[in-house]
Amino acid sequence: MRKPFIAGNWKMFLDNTTGVELAKALVDGTKDVVDRDILICPAFPLLSDVAKAVKGSRINLGAQNMYYEKEGAFTGEASADMLLSVSCGHVILGHSERRHVFNENNEMINKKVLFALKTGLKPILCVGELLEEREAGKTESVVEKQVALGLNEVGVDNINNVIIAYEPVWAIGTGKTATPDDADAVHAFIRKIVAGLYSAAVSDRLRILYGGSVKPGNVDGLMVKENIDGALVGGASLKADAFLRIIKFESL
Ligand code: PGA
Numbered sequence: 001m002r003k004p005f006i007a008g009n010w011k012m013f014l015d016n017t018t019g020v021e022l023a024k025a026l027v028d029g030t031k032d033v034v035d036r037d038i039l040i041c042p043a044f045p046l047l048s049d050v051a052k053a054v055k056g057s058r059i060n061l062g063a064q065n066m067y068y069e070k071e072g073a074f075t076g077e078a079s080a081d082m083l084l085s086v087s088c089g090h091v092i093l094g095h096s097e098r099r100h101v102f103n104e105n106n107e108m109i110n111k112k113v114l115f116a117l118k119t120g121l122k123p124i125l126c127v128g129e130l131l132e133e134r135e136a137g138k139t140e141s142v143v144e145k146q147v148a149l150g151l152n153e154v155g156v157d158n159i160n161n162v163i164i165a166y167e168p169v170w171a172i173g174t175g176k177t178a179t180p181d182d183a184d185a186v187h188a189f190i191r192k193i194v195a196g197l198y199s200a201a202v203s204d205r206l207r208i209l210y211g212g213s214v215k216p217g218n219v220d221g222l223m224v225k226e227n228i229d230g231a232l233v234g235g236a237s238l239k240a241d242a243f244l245r246i247i248k249f250e251s252l
Helices: 016-029 044-054 080-085 096-100 106-119 131-135 139-150 180-197 200-205 219-223 240-247
Strands: 005-009 037-041 059-063 088-093 122-127 163-166 208-211 230-233
Touching: 005 088, 005 208, 005 240, 016 037, 016 044, 016 059, 016 240, 037 088, 044 059, 080 088, 080 106, 088 106, 106 122, 106 139, 122 139, 131 139, 139 180, 163 180, 180 200, 180 208, 180 219, 219 230, 230 240
Parallel strands: 005 037, 005 230, 037 059, 059 088, 088 122, 122 163, 163 208, 208 230
Antiparallel strands: none
């Protein structure tokens, strides 16, 4: 019922030349892929040329961050309108690296989510617990807070424009993946929270991606799970072969 969604987060990797090359290889490799949504999220300086490379293809474009003011003296930031002007349809918000390296908190992330929605950008709201939080049995309370505060004041008319990505921080870039069952359990929990905040129908439509060391070798086992609707992929999205294999996961 929920269309699978595979997203690549290029983080602060590649340059304009290698980024455009990768985008072109992905365009070539996805011509026959029809039943799933595909997104790539390059760093800001690459967006304009990558947008040209993917125009008219199956690949959609997103950004990795955005600021919540229309414009102004915010050195180093990029606005929603700027992202829209280079054909971005989505924006990753609240990624764990933004939360933990750049100290973004739930309130700031919520402002970004609301602003993105106001402009028509679709947010991918990232949530996930630290290793010590998991070990202390706090996974659910941390994730519940991040989801509820991140979606604060998002109306029922807009909630289905939001995608949630569950990315346990201890699994990002570490080679450690949550087991499919562990990830599915947290996804089911997120769906329950969203059902409580909105309705069961809204929560049934919500797409929840898993992120954290998704690779060609583990994607099939993750995607078979009922509550896992897609993947947010970092490292393995930087190589065309690996990312194409992930895009073409087999969920049977
Ligand atoms: P990873 O990153 O696939 O390299 O673990 C995922 C992410 O940070 O979105």
